[in-house]
Amino acid sequence: MASPTPKGLEIRPRQPDFGLTQPMPRHWHSGNAFKTHLFDAMSVLFPDGKRFFIDSVRLFRAQIDDPLLQQQIRGFIGQEGHHSREHAQYSERLRALGYDVDYLERGLQRRLGFIRKHLPARLQLAATCSVEHLTAIMADAVLRNPRWLAGADPAGADPAGADPAVARLWRWHALEESEHKAVAFDVYQAVCADPWLRRRAMLQSTFFFTVDTLKGLIHMLKRDGLLWNWRVWRDGLNWLWGKHGIYRELVGVYLDFYRGDFHPWQHDNLQLVEQYRREFDERPELA
Known part of the structure; x- marks a missing residue:
């Protein structure tokens, strides 16, 4: 069966200048600690x-x-290499703000070391397909739904929105995640195509991605002295899972991955990709 990946899809690495400040704003997303630290x-x-x-x-x-x-x-x-380097610089800015990034990285590094040493190569690739799906559906939502980076919500809170430079970095990342969302999957289909293995990998990846993200969120809120502030958690969880929650809208597209006939480009957002390509490729200085 032919892959639904658009014919002639160009996947080209970009290296824009984001102009991130040093130090980075501690609560760069609308002055909101929960949104920022997620x-x-x-x-x-x-x-x-x-x-x-x-x-x-x-x-x-x-x-x-x-x-x-x-x-x-x-x-x-090329794209993932640039993402790794850019987010390593992002981590340096978090270190400068007093967050223990080494502590947050150690668990992931130990787990990835174990996976590389002990688990079959096909399971490693299946894990990549799984996390690429998680990042792809969030990337699509970042580009499609202003509530991910805009400040205003239905209650009218946080009108300022995210810091423009940091928001631009996340839009760039989201664009390129959308462009290459099917590459690891197409490789997996070519060499394995076992739906049960990728389902198993998705269950494991979802668990660890959730645990690792929550660990980072808790650590940063604790360093800010906000871990036990019930309003921070009330408003943050409402932003994620409330009536208009940004995660709530992802449940259906997340579950699609478990279908036997799933392919990432069944979620066709090529028009959205083209829109943001114009933003970054045609007039990058204004993006």
Whole structure:
């Protein structure tokens, strides 16, 4: 069966200048600690996580005969390499603000070391497919739903929105995640295509991604002296899971991954990708 990946899809690494300040604003997202640290906690996972994704795809690169997929693998590796480096710099800014990024990274690094040493290569690739789906559906939502980065909500709170430079970094990341969302999956289908293995990998990946993100969020709120502030948690959980919660809208597209006939480009957002390509490629200085 032919892959639904759009024919001729170009996956090109970009290296925009985000102009992030040093120090970075402590609560760069609308002055809101919960919103800020949800993104910060995910960012801490990316330097090591992206290197793992690249390595898991490289394990099977020689087995891919399709020249288009080989070209897309090159783009995937380039984009993920830039993401790893940019978020490593992001982590340095978090360290400068007093957050213990080394503590947050250690658990992930130990787990990835164990996976590389002890688990089959196909399971490593399946894990990459799983996390790529998580990041792809969040990336689509960042680009599609203003509530991810805008300050205003139905109650009219946080009118300022996210810091423009940091928001731009997350839009860039979301654009490129959307472009390469099917590369690891297409490699997996070419070399394995076992739906049960990828379902197992998704269950495990969802658990650890949730635990690691929550760990980072708790640590940063604790450093800010806000861990036991019930309003922070009330408003934050409402932002995530309330009537208009940003995570609530992702449940259906998340569950699609468990279908036997699933493919990432069944969630066709190519028009949205083209929109943000214009923002970053045609007039990058204004993005």
